Structure formats: C-alpha cells, structure tokens
Amino acid sequence: MSGTFNKLLEKGKAKVKEYSTPSNQGYPGQGQQGQAPHGFNQYPHAPYPQQYPQQPYPPSPYNNAPPPNQYPQYPSYNVPPPQNSPYGPPPQNWGPPPPNQWAQPQQQLSPPPIPPNKPNSPAPPPVPSNRPLSGPSTNNLAPPYHPTPQQPPDEKVYWRPSFDQATPVAHNFRHELGAHGWGNNESQNYIASPQNSFHTPDGRLVVRAISQNGTYTSARLTSHQTLSRPRGYLTATVYPPCAEGIWPAFWMLPKDPFQWPTDGEIDIFENWNADSKNHSCLHWGAYNGEDWNKHRVIETLMPSMYQQPHTFGVAWIEEDGIPNWRGRLIWYIDGRPVMKGNIPQGTRRMEDFRILINVAMGGTVCGGKLPRDGQYDMVVSDLKMCEEPVGGWHQFERDWEGAPEGKPM
Numbered sequence: 001m002s003g004t005f006n007k008l009l010e011k012g013k014a015k016v017k018e019y020s021t022p023s024n025q026g027y028p029g030q031g032q033q034g035q036a037p038h039g040f041n042q043y044p045h046a047p048y049p050q051q052y053p054q055q056p057y058p059p060s061p062y063n064n065a066p067p068p069n070q071y072p073q074y075p076s077y078n079v080p081p082p083q084n085s086p087y088g089p090p091p092q093n094w095g096p097p098p099p100n101q102w103a104q105p106q107q108q109l110s111p112p113p114i115p116p117n118k119p120n121s122p123a124p125p126p127v128p129s130n131r132p133l134s135g136p137s138t139n140n141l142a143p144p145y146h147p148t149p150q151q152p153p154d155e156k157v158y159w160r161p162s163f164d165q166a167t168p169v170a171h172n173f174r175h176e177l178g179a180h181g182w183g184n185n186e187s188q189n190y191i192a193s194p195q196n197s198f199h200t201p202d203g204r205l206v207v208r209a210i211s212q213n214g215t216y217t218s219a220r221l222t223s224h225q226t227l228s229r230p231r232g233y234l235t236a237t238v239y240p241p242c243a244e245g246i247w248p249a250f251w252m253l254p255k256d257p258f259q260w261p262t263d264g265e266i267d268i269f270e271n272w273n274a275d276s277k278n279h280s281c282l283h284w285g286a287y288n289g290e291d292w293n294k295h296r297v298i299e300t301l302m303p304s305m306y307q308q309p310h311t312f313g314v315a316w317i318e319e320d321g322i323p324n325w326r327g328r329l330i331w332y333i334d335g336r337p338v339m340k341g342n343i344p345q346g347t348r349r350m351e352d353f354r355i356l357i358n359v360a361m362g363g364t365v366c367g368g369k370l371p372r373d374g375q376y377d378m379v380v381s382d383l384k385m386c387e388e389p390v391g392g393w394h395q396f397e398r399d400w401e402g403a404p405e406g407k408p409m
Helices: 002-020 392-402
Strands: 040-042 157-159 173-175 197-199 205-212 215-218 220-226 231-239 246-254 265-270 277-283 295-301 310-318 327-333 336-342 353-361 374-386
Touching: 205 353, 215 353, 231 246, 231 265, 246 374, 265 310, 277 327, 277 336, 295 336, 310 392, 327 392, 336 392, 353 374
Parallel strands: 040 295
Antiparallel strands: 157 374, 173 220, 197 205, 205 215, 205 374, 220 353, 231 310, 231 374, 246 265, 246 353, 265 277, 277 295, 310 327, 327 336
16 A cells, blocks of 8 residues: 555645646646555456457457567558558458446447548548557457447437548547646657547547657547536547557546646546556545545456457436535446446536547656557547436436445545
8 A cells, every 4th residue: 555655645746746837738637546456346358249340359368468568569550551461451440349248238329420531631640450569469450340320319419529531630629738747747748740649531539649769749639528418428439559658548627727636537448557457537636645535446457458449438417406415427338337426526517527538658657667669549439428328317326226436545
C-alpha cells in the first residue's frame, strides 16, 4: 500500500504544479495512479462467442498481457502493406463484439450507413492490417465490421457522430493542444495533425500516437456534444493499443469552464502500460488524505484486450427533488455491469458532461516508461448516446442490484 500512496502523492503534486503554472490548456489528464488490490475483479474471458472475426485469431502464447519490450519492429504504416504481405491484405470491416454472456440477450448495435465520399476529400493515413506493438502476435487483424442499413428500432439513439472519411474530425470534436504534461508528467504533444486523428473509409475514428526518435505526438479529442439530458446511456466500441508507455482512454469531463476535480470526472475505458485491465473510475476529489474517499474504481482484467475490440459504456439517471440525493451511474463492458456508484453531491449535472478520447504516452501511471518507436492506434466505432441502456430502465434497476460498488482507492 505504501507504493500506492507514493504514486497518489506524486500525482497530487503533479496536479498542483499543473494548475499553478499558466497554460493555454488547463485541463487535467485522465485517471489516477495505483489502485487498491480489493478494487480488482476478474473479467470472464472464455468461452467468448467467436462470432467475429471471420478469419480466426492466432493463438496467443501468453496468458495475460504481453511482456514488456518483446515486440518486433514494424515497418512504417504511412503506406498500405503490400498485398503479398505475410499478414494478408488489410481488413475491410470490423464491428462490435458479440452479445454478452452475463445478462439477458442483447441486440448488437451498428452505425448508420456511410455516405459516399466527397470528391477530392483528403485521404488519411491507412490503418495497418496488423497491430504494431500491441501484443506478441504480428498478424493481429481487426475483426470484420458489417454495418447495417437501418438502426434497430429499440436502440433510441439521440446522438451518433459520423465517422465518414469525408467528415472532418473537427466537425464532432475539438482538438485540445499542448505538451505541458497534463498534470501527470506525460510526454506527448497533443496536435491537430491528420496523421494523429482521422476517419477511415469504413467509418471508424482513429486516434494515433506516434513515437519517433524521442518525439511523441498524439491527439486529445473533446466532443462538441454534451450528454444534454438527465438520463441516458453513452457507449462506444474500442480497439485500444496495449503497449508499455501507452495510456489510451475514453472518458468524460464537464464542459468548459469547469473546476477539476470538484466538478467530477468519469472514466469509462482506460488501460495503463499494457496491463490488460480496464479501469472504471469516478473522481470528484483531490489526491490527498482528506479526499481519500472521493476516488472510486473497479479494475476488470481483460486478457483479450489487445486481440479484439470491446464495447464500453456508462448509463446515468439523475433525479431532482430528493434531499441529499443526485442519482446513479452504472459502468458496462460488453453489456455486463462492472461497477456502480452514486452521483456525488457537488459535482456538475450529467447533462453538462462531454466526451474525451485520447492516447497519452509515458507519465506517472506508466511508471515513467515511454513507448518504443512505432504507431499506436486507438480505433473507435459505434460511438453514440442513447435514451436508455440496452434492456431499458427496468434492466438498469436489475443491473444496479447486482453490480459491485466502486472501491475507494
């Protein structure tokens, strides 16, 4: 526990330094440092219904996360791999994982049809057919993705951004910029280059971190859209990079202006340093002894994280007129409730929260480790806000009864 306390103390000092130094981007980095062992739960992995990919994944020689510094060198991915590559041609499509095996049958969700590209639209960098530095396998292909022409009638989506290649990333997101550490001693410079954030021809969003000769660039995207209502369900399918020195995240902060941490932070997906764990988190306090109870977390072990995408989400319901009561939150992975928590008193209303998607590099949570040279892609599809979680609010109530409470750090 002394190691965890030291990490928290270092994080707190870094945050204080971040907000006491003038900067054009006064936003915090996501997440927190070391987690308490009792906040850890096992994510059932086998048997996982293999409804995708259409071509089988190669067997992994490792039981959990890939060992550090055991990855082969990869060629540049600024050009597509040759057709005679031993990895095979680039995959055409991929999509959300199969229905979960823990709750009632879920209906798979898919994005809207992709409109034709506009003439002369700039082409982004190609998505590599293999996953550089994301596991021991060198032919770790993205699963196939088959969009359907119509939205399922019970999905009740009220916001879904277009990831069509002809749509600029800036249409849905603001690029937050800077290389000042972001409160966690991170090493990346967040920039707005199309090399670091772009849409693919088959309708996916890619946030790419690039490590090259001691230079680290990435993207940090903040949605223009807020949750905008007191109850609902936010979800996305994420295929993250998993490697030493890499910290991808899908999370939320209130819209500007806001005060961190008192206004609140909600982490839906984040992975640290290739540990094959998802960290579901709720924060609304500083990193000190007084606020020790204002950081709640559940760690979910996911050995297949670097092999296939998973769907992450959070459902919220905020209620008015009840003294000393705000409402409830439930975090989901592939439709399974993995954590619950009450909306803390004093935080911003849920409709003010907006989405952040980024890939950080180095920093305190990675133990000061930096990634090897390469490109690290976080691929996002089927991002949407729905009026209710899958199964409706009756299912939400049942999930609340069975979900574990977030543990204090």
